[in-house]
Amino acid sequence: DAGVTQSPTHLIKTRGQQVTLRCSPKSGHDTVSWYQQALGQGPQFIFQYYEEEERQRGNFPDRFSGHQFPNYSSELNVNALLLGDSALYLCASSSVVDTQYFGPGTRLTVL
Amino acid sequence: AQSVTQPDIHITVSEGASLELRCNYSYGATPYLFWYVQSPGQGLQLLLKYFSGDTLVQGIKGFEAEFKRSQSSFNLRKPSVHWSDAAEYFCAVTNGGATNKLIFGTGTLLAVQP
Numbered sequence: 001d002a003g004v005t006q007s008p009t010h011l012i013k014t015r016g017q018q019v020t021l022r023c024s025p026k027s028g029h030d031t032v033s034w035y036q037q038a039l040g041q042g043p044q045f046i047f048q049y050y051e052e053e054e055r056q057r058g059n060f061p062d063r064f065s066g067h068q069f070p071n072y073s074s075e076l077n078v079n080a081l082l083l084g085d086s087a088l089y090l091c092a093s094s095s096v097v098d099t100q101y102f103g104p105g106t107r108l109t110v111l
Numbered sequence: 112a113q114s115v116t117q118p119d120i121h122i123t124v125s126e127g128a129s130l131e132l133r134c135n136y137s138y139g140a141t142p143y144l145f146w147y148v149q150s151p152g153q154g155l156q157l158l159l160k161y162f163s164g165d166t167l168v169q170g171i172k173g174f175e176a177e178f179k180r181s182q183s184s185f186n187l188r189k190p191s192v193h194w195s196d197a198a199e200y201f202c203a204v205t206n207g208g209a210t211n212k213l214i215f216g217t218g219t220l221l222a223v224q225p
Contacts, residue, residue: 004154033212042115042201042215043155056212090154092213099145100213102155 002027004093004103012109013081021076021106025093031055032074033100034066035090043090049074078108086110113138115204117216124192125224132187132219134202144185145203145213146176155201161185172196197223 005024013019025032031050035043045058049068068074072093078085086109092100114137124130136142143162147155159170166178176187185202199220203213 006154035213040217042203042217043213045212045214048212058212092155099157099160101157102147104154107152 004091004101006089006091006103006106008106009104010107010109012111014111015081015083017081017110018077018079019081019108021078021089021091021108022073023076023091023093023103024073025091026098026101029093029095029098029101030072031094031096032068032072033092033094034074034076035092036060037088037090037105039087046076081110083110113142113204113206113214115202115214115216117200117202117219119219120217121220121222123222123224126194127191130187130189130192130196130221132200132202132221134185134187134216135183136185136202136204137183138204138206140206141180142204142206143211144176144178145205146170146174146185146187147201147203147215148172149199149201149218151198158187158200192221192223194223194225197221 007022033048034046037043048056052068063079065077088105090105091103094100116135145160146158158174161168161178199218201218202216205211
């Protein structure tokens with residue numbers, strides 16, 4: 001039974017570009033949450049998707065958007081990248097009967 | 112607003128010694144509490160969680176944590192630390208359900224001396 005998977009593992013972009021990160025949830029999970037973890041910090045909640053709708057959102061600008069597909073997988077999109085967007089992006093999946101399990105993350109570097 | 116405080120940024124213990132990592136939370140109602148561990152460059156692994164019931168909860172890898180409502184604390188303990196326990200540990204809180212957004216502390220980096 002595969003856990004949460006994320007792709008790509010690493011990504012290097014330049015300022016102003018756009019990026020898409022992908023997440024496949026653990027089998028049986030229908031909810032996907034995204035977190036940003038800057039170096040030396042704890043993860044910060046970006047948003048959560050359930051039934052293909054954004055259900056909760058943290059304090060992140062509209063440059064951060066997402067999508068959930070019918071198979072429960074999800075994408076995180078970031079437009080107009082800034083240097084400060086460099087971080088580890090973590091995806092977590094969950095269900096009403098199971099807590100959040102995290103994927104290995106995508107390391108984004110913005111130059 | 113909910114918040115989590117982990118007072119110790121960095122802790123060093125000797126292999127075989129006991130360990131206690133501190134976590135204090137701020138939340139009006141009964142919180143859902145978690146401890147996660149993160150090895151370098153890796154994602155987060157769930158160690159244990161508290162939702163309700165017995166205030167002493169057991170987790171994986173020999174870890175346990177005790178919920179103390181009067182002190183707003185949820186400290187993580189292990190009686191005998193192994194070198195493989197060296198990692199960063201995060202305490203987290205959420206409200207209302209297991210799927211709601213997690214609020215994390217800033218983490219405690221654990222080093223283990225031989």
